[in-house]
Amino acid sequence: MKLRLSMKTIVRGALVAAGLLIVSAAAQRQVAAQDLTPMRIAVEGAFPPFNYLDANNKLQGFDIDIANALCEVGKFECQFIIEKWDDMIPDLVGGKYDAIISSMSMSLERRQKVAFTEKYYSSPTIFIARKDSPISDVSPAALGDKNLGVTSSTAQESYANHLYPKTKKTVFRSSPELYKGLADGSVDIILEDKLAIYDWIANTKAGGCCEFKGPDLADVTYFGEGAGIALRLDDKDRLARLNAALQQIKADGTYDLINAKYFPFSIQ
Structure with a gap:
């Protein structure tokens, strides 16, 4: 004997199956989240x-x-x-x-x-100055009369405080503020993570003002x-x-x- 199913029964069965799949997927997600x-x-x-x-x-x-x-x-x-x-x-x-x-x-x-x-x-640390800056020597003696910008509570600030004690320092709250300070002339030179500032120098109009100065710095004591x-x-x-x-x-x-x-x- 052939079993005949009405369209309503077929649809109802499909909906029940779909509902079970949804419940099962939700249960799997809940278990995964746990x-x-x-x-x-x-x-x-x-x-x-x-x-x-x-x-x-x-x-x-x-x-x-x-x-x-x-x-x-x-x-x-x-x-x-x-x-x-x-x-x-x-x-x-x-x-x-x-x-x-x-x-x-x-x-x-x-x-x-x-x-x-x-x-x-x-990433190494490096000095950055404006392209029109006369600064070429970044030794403590050469930067003795300059205004050096650093970001607050960073390895760069600690390095500058210990190795450049006679250089005037301006401490900025964030990297974007540090970069702005360099671009607008608030400071003569800054000390920053090289990779962090790379995109600003290479890919922004504002960063086109400036360039790296001196060698890469990789002092483990300060930069880890x-x-x-x-x-x-x-x-x-x-x-x-x-x-x-x-x-x-x-x-x-x-x-x-x-x-x-x-x-x-x-x-x-």
């Missing part, structure tokens, strides 16, 4: 091209892309928190968030307060061994998981794709 470890990530949001807010007030940049890749591979449920640079380490230690992924150099001073992952990029992800000293499990995730995105090509999005050369 498997993720929450991780609150501090970023400055004012350090292009590494981390910044776009025209839609959305976080973008190399740091953000790396963080998202690490969260996916390491099975973290990540939430970004925009934080003032000066407050980052104290608030990390105080438990406001779990990690800092904001181009933080791993200096000896910082290592006393926080733990760092393996480096996720390297590259940029790392900062964690609380006792956060051993998260440290191990992030290091493993970092190794994986470097091995599978994800890191290289992110690198190529921002720089025409490797920054590993």
